Amino acid sequence: REFIFAGQINGTSGYEEAAAQGFIAGVNAAQKIMNEPPLILTRDNSYIGVLVDDLLTKDLIEPYRMYTSRAEYRLVLRSDNADIRLSKFGNDIGLITDEQYRRVVKREKEIDRLISKLKASSLNPDRGNNIILEKMGTKPIYTPLSIYKLLKRPEVNISGVIDFTGDKRNDYDRKILKQAEIKIKYEGYISRQLSEIKKLESLEKYYLSRDLNYFKIVGLTYEAQEKLTKIKPNTLGQASRIAGISPADISILMLNLKGKPEAGV
């Protein structure tokens, strides 16, 4: 038997903060009763993941509120892609039907297909095209340019250039156009965050047993031993975010891991 706490009893303030924790607590109570694995959301896929991780790893000295600035991957955690990020989890725990999930996957594929099409279609630098560009308030072109690259110009929007691909604006759902546009315009920043997420994932693959006796691990500072014992992080990634845990402590933990990622300690 165990209690699962949610809301301000955990040190938060706010309606959404309480509701988010209540949701996770409720889902995981049900998962436990059904002997199913817990739903664990992470910093790189959701604000709920950031909230739970912060509550577990940070030294909180005042009521915790969920600000967007707390998420290091906020370019990826957008409201427009929430269903693409999270429907898989919803489907796994039975909150989203297979049909609903299929629709989300289909939309994701359509976005990728549209982006490929915009990359493959290019605009010739002829007079007619340059008049259209001028009307859009953007500079003329002197060499062929892909629609994809044209869209990176801040003053150009996807509705204005979709005709150049041979398709019509009405051929696409508004959400698909919007997401393709965001992905293209912010591609540089988004891919930088995605590569940081990949780096982080490597530490997240090292699982730490909840029964681990940190006081027996030679070389850890006393502060690290105390904090790790109190917080019992699930992964090396989570351990690395605990205030007071140094990179040296993480190296020592890694040395003590039996074998490779996922082997656990």
Ligand SMILES: Cc1cc2nc3c(=O)[nH]c(=O)nc-3n(C[C@H](O)[C@H](O)[C@H](O)COP(=O)(O)OP(=O)(O)OC[C@H]3O[C@@H](n4cnc5c(N)ncnc54)[C@H](O)[C@@H]3O)c2cc1C
């Ligand atoms: C004046 C005020 C204004 C606020 N304004 C905002 C705002 O504008 N926006 C915002 O996001 N947040 C606001 N907050 C914060 C927000 O209300 C809380 O952080 C949030 O409601 C906490 O939800 P909770 O479920 O954790 O706790 P609560 O809503 O306090 O729920 C705890 C429940 O447990 C019950 N309970 C307590 N002891 C026992 C017991 N022994 N047995 C059984 N039941 C018990 C209580 O009766 C209560 O119903 C405000 C808070 C206050 C006080």
